[in-house]
Amino acid sequence: MRIFLKVLTDSKKMNKLILFIYTVVFFxxxxxxxxxxxxxxGPGWHDHDTPYGTIHSYDGDTGTYxxxxxxxxxxxxxxxxxxxxxxxxxxxxxxxxxxxxxCLNNLKDHEGSINTMYRDSKGNITVxxxxxxxxxxxAQALPFNRTKxxxxxxxxxxxxxxxxxxxxxxxFNAYKSNPRDVPSMHxxxxxxxxxxxxxxxxxxxxxxxxxxxxxxxxxxxxTALVDMGFNLGIPTLKSKFPKFNDAVNRGDWxxxxxxxxxxxxxxxxxxxxxxxxxxxxxx
Numbered sequence: 420m421r422i423f424l425k426v427l428t429d430s431k432k433m434n435k436l437i438l439f440i441y442t443v444v445f446f447x448x449x450x451x452x453x454x455x456x457x458x459x460x461g462p463g464w465h466d467h468d469t470p471y472g473t474i475h476s477y478d479g480d481t482g483t484y485x486x487x488x489x490x491x492x493x494x495x496x497x498x499x500x501x502x503x504x505x506x507x508x509x510x511x512x513x514x515x516x517x518x519x520x521x522c523l524n525n526l527k528d529h530e531g532s533i534n535t536m537y538r539d540s541k542g543n544i545t546v547x548x549x550x551x552x553x554x555x556x557x558a559q560a561l562p563f564n565r566t567k568x569x570x571x572x573x574x575x576x577x578x579x580x581x582x583x584x585x586x587x588x589x590x591f592n593a594y595k596s597n598p599r600d601v602p603s604m605h606x607x608x609x610x611x612x613x614x615x616x617x618x619x620x621x622x623x624x625x626x627x628x629x630x631x632x633x634x635x636x637x638x639x640x641x642t643a644l645v646d647m648g649f650n651l652g653i654p655t656l657k658s659k660f661p662k663f664n665d666a667v668n669r670g671d672w673x674x675x676x677x678x679x680x681x682x683x684x685x686x687x688x689x690x691x692x693x694x695x696x697x698x699x700x701x702x
Contacts, residue, residue, distance in 0.1 A: 500532040500548075500608050508612070514620070521642045522619045523548070523612065525697075526649060529690045534605040536594055540683075544594060547611035549649065550618060555588040561614065563587050563604040579607070619645055625653030630667055640672065643697035646690070647679065672698050 510516035530549030539545045544552045552558045563582040568575050582604045590602035626648050627633045648656055663678035676695040
């Protein structure tokens, strides 16, 4: 009887021990899983509203935001549109938000995004997501700002001040003459996004002239065509890629993918591969 009770007692202890071990293992797995969370979640990742939709980006765990909202420096700020940023554009009467998001993020990944004027791989003055500035007048058409810092009671307060058209022209011409004289002005993230949307729409108008069935193509294939039309320009795409254009118009997407290769000085291999994969994607 004593032996039975001892065994029974030991059995209860063993069950408690096993339950404790299971609990510890489960807790450790949960902690590990939380530590391997999605790469676009957790401290430092924030959502920011813009007139075109939401920017989800990693801005560091700062808890500050340069343009309204909470956390980070995207949205109404003028930094933060990086490779880690996904711009989620809302649908409007003029475009489908999901598809426009695909086009814009694809261009951003391939072109980069810089809110100040910069020179592209060919030395052209550019701003935002590959938006070409061919003249001072083109620069003047954009809402450039400068950040003004005021020292108040020991604190630095920043505000955005619009740059006059004459100052924009002067800065553009100085930068054109001297590549080191980079203008100290910028576009907001919202304005970069808005300009890219306009550039996508302009590119699509040209693509419809090349491909009568364009609007019936799948979104990934249209995204690839927008990238080519934006990158090359519609006239170059039309004149330099006849085999590609013929393949697109007859729906031979494998040949189109093979003929889509561009000689690129910047992000060439990845960009060409992305385009070919998108053209072959049958959905």
